[in-house]
Each structure stands twice: as structure tokens, then as C-alpha cells.
Amino acid sequence: MHELSLAASIVESVTESLGAYPGGRVLEVRLKVGALAAVAEDALQFCYGVATEGTALAGSRLIVNLLPVVMHCEQCGRDVELAGVQSFRCSLCGKPCFDLRQGRELEIEALEIDEGEIHTDQVRA
Amino acid sequence: MTTRIVELRRGILKKNDELAAVLRERFEAVSVLVLNLVSSPGTGKTALLERTLEALKAGGRRAAVLAGDLETDNDARRLGASGAPVRQINTHGICHLDAEMIARHLEGWKGVALDQLDYLFIENVGNLVCPSSYDLGERIRVALLSVTEGEDKPLKYPALFNSADTAMITKIDLAEPCAFDRETALKNINEIRPGIRIFETSAKTGAGMEQWVQFLYSEAR
Numbered sequence: 001m002h003e004l005s006l007a008a009s010i011v012e013s014v015t016e017s018l019g020a021y022p023g024g025r026v027l028e029v030r031l032k033v034g035a036l037a038a039v040a041e042d043a044l045q046f047c048y049g050v051a052t053e054g055t056a057l058a059g060s061r062l063i064v065n066l067l068p069v070v071m072h073c074e075q076c077g078r079d080v081e082l083a084g085v086q087s088f089r090c091s092l093c094g095k096p097c098f099d100l101r102q103g104r105e106l107e108i109e110a111l112e113i114d115e116g117e118i119h120t121d122q123v124r125a
Numbered sequence: 126m127t128t129r130i131v132e133l134r135r136g137i138l139k140k141n142d143e144l145a146a147v148l149r150e151r152f153e154a155v156s157v158l159v160l161n162l163v164s165s166p167g168t169g170k171t172a173l174l175e176r177t178l179e180a181l182k183a184g185g186r187r188a189a190v191l192a193g194d195l196e197t198d199n200d201a202r203r204l205g206a207s208g209a210p211v212r213q214i215n216t217h218g219i220c221h222l223d224a225e226m227i228a229r230h231l232e233g234w235k236g237v238a239l240d241q242l243d244y245l246f247i248e249n250v251g252n253l254v255c256p257s258s259y260d261l262g263e264r265i266r267v268a269l270l271s272v273t274e275g276e277d278k279p280l281k282y283p284a285l286f287n288s289a290d291t292a293m294i295t296k297i298d299l300a301e302p303c304a305f306d307r308e309t310a311l312k313n314i315n316e317i318r319p320g321i322r323i324f325e326t327s328a329k330t331g332a333g334m335e336q337w338v339q340f341l342y343s344e345a346r
Contacts, residue, residue: 112129
């Protein structure tokens with residue numbers, strides 16, 4: 001259960017990158033989470049609500065895009081997507097795979113930001 | 126309201142990963158081999174380390190330990206009996222060690238200079254989930270599984286076993302009373318992390334310790 005630490009890291013990262021958008025408010029945070037990232041989405045959603053309270057992220061949506069494991073199969077010479085995380089064998093030829101190409105991601109992909117009202121003088125300027 | 130999509134592509138654990146990379150460089154620069162021991166509580170990480178420290182000392186090697194637990198300095202006291210420098214990290218509720226804790230506990234560690242060490246063992250908090258996400262700058266991550274835990278642990282906790290560089294089955298002296306199915310356990314580890322090197326040890330009888338210590342010798346630079 002380290003989802004609260006993760007939620008706090010998300011708030012920290014997003015708050016930092018908001019520096020370029022003074023007065024901006026976050027509407028949505030999109031994550032990429034690999035199947036081997038050891039993250040429980042329900043727990044993360046709950047902790048996100050807690051961690052964002054009183055920040056520029058308060059009330060924002062957290063979208064979790066789950067990524068399957070992709071291994072490179074030496075036998076087939078190509079990247080193959082695994083159906084789950086119970087067997088690290090090529091889904092085509094059945095040989096064990098050693099080279100992980102996707103599945104450990106724990107990444108903030110993008111944000112949707114409300115930049116606020118654009119004042120007419122700003123538009124003219 | 127004006128909305129904008131901002132591409133970030135930033136790792137959530139970026140700060141940890143960056144600090145771990147700095148630590149790894151620091152460890153490599155002074156040729157200290159750092160191992161991160163991960164397992165559930167009660168697998169026998171501390172007992173393994175007691176034996177390991179003894180063997181390394183007899184072989185003239187210098188080792189130190191950072192021992193992680195939520196509370197108590199029991200492990201540090203147990204391991205300190207070997208004469209090796211041991212420092213306890215109490216996380217007070219946090220379920221894993223992170224790179225910042227390692228960096229902080231390397232500072233001001235009385236009588237310990239990294240460049241005087243051959244090995245630094247990090248005994249992680251007993252947990253089969255969270256430690257898999259946190260790089261500590263180690264060169265070798267060892268995932269341990271005791272015969273009392275059941276052969277299917279690697280299947281139940283694939284993220285951790287898949288992140289390991291080496292695996293170890295501990296308490297093999299108890300294999301028979303526990304009706305431990307060795308072949309199934311080895312097969313399960315191999316399903317999750319094909320080709321991984323697997324040690325089988327008993328800290329109580331010393332079985333398998335020679336292969337493990339030989340491995341430590343061969344990995345040191």
C-alpha cells in the first residue's frame with residue numbers, strides 16, 4: 001500500500017509543472033501504469049482524492065491507462081504482448097522471454113488544465 | 126474557461142529514480158557491491174545476513190548493512206554482533222525503503238566509509254508488493270522465498286519476483302516437514318523470471334551458503 005506516496009508524488013510533479021501556467025487549475029491527470037507497476041487503481045484513486053485536497057489539483061479526474069506487459073521474444077524476433085503476469089513466455093511460440101519492453105511504467109502522461117478567463121486586455125496585448 | 130492539454134511524460138517516481146542513479150554511480154565509483162534483499166516478513170533475511178557477514182568476515186571481506194523495518198532496532202543489534210557496521214532504518218509505517226532513505230542513512234554513519242567496503246547489504250522492509258517499485262541504486266536485487274510460505278508466492282507477487290536479479294529459497298532445512306514442493310517452486314520462479322539464478326539455503330544448517338558466498342565473491346569488482 002504505497003499509493004498514498006504515489007499520489008503525493010503526482011501532486012508534487014503536477015504542481016511543479018503548473019508553474020508555467022500561473023492561476024491554472026488542473027481538470028484531469030492522465031497516467032500510464034504498467035501491469036507490473038504494483039499499483040492498485042482503486043487505492044490510488046482514493047489516495048488521489050485525499051492528496052489533492054487544498055491543491056491546484058483538487059476535484060480533478062485521475063485517468064489511469066493500464067498497459068499490458070510487452071516482452072521481446074528472441075525466438076520470434078518480435079515484441080509480444082502478454083495476456084497476464086503469470087507466465088513470461090511468448091504468446092506465439094511459448095518460449096521464455098527475458099527482455100521486458102513494457103510493463104513497469106508509472107508515468108504522468110498528460111494534464112488537462114483550465115487556464116482561467118482570458119482577459120480582453122491580454123487578448124489585445 | 127480555456128483548457129489546454131499539457132504533455133508531461135514524467136515518471137511518478139522520477140525523483141526516486143534520479144537519486145537512485147546518483148547512488149548507483151557513487152557505489153560503482155568505489156566498487157562497493159550493493160544488494161537489495163526483498164521478501165515477505167519472516168523469510169529469514171536477517172538470519173541469512175548473519176551467516177553471510179560471518180562468512181565474508183572469515184574471507185577477509187568488508188561488509189555493512191542498512192536494515193529497514195517499520196519499528197525497532199532488533200535487526201541492527203542482531204547483525205551488529207558480527208562486528209560489521211549496521212545501521213537501522215525505521216520507516217515508522219512506510220512499507221518500503223526509498224532512495225532518499227538510503228542516501229540519508231549513508232550520511233554521518235560513524236566509522237563507515239563507502240570506499241572501505243566490499244559489500245553493502247540493504248535489508249528491505251518485509252513486503253512483497255511496494256519495494257518492487259523503488260530503485261535503491263543496488264546492483265543486485267535478491268528476492269527471497271522461504272519453504273514455509275508456499276510454492277506459489279512468485280505467481281501471487283509477480284511484480285516483485287520479475288524485478289529481481291537473483292532469487293533465493295530459504296529455510297530449506299524445513300522443506301520436508303512443510304511438504305515443500307521444490308520442483309514447483311523452481312518452475313514458478315522461472316515462469317515469472319525466466320533464467321534467473323536461484324540459490325537454495327538454510328541459515329540454520331549452513332546448507333547452500335557456500336554457493337551464495339562464492340556468488341558474492343564472483344560479483345565483487
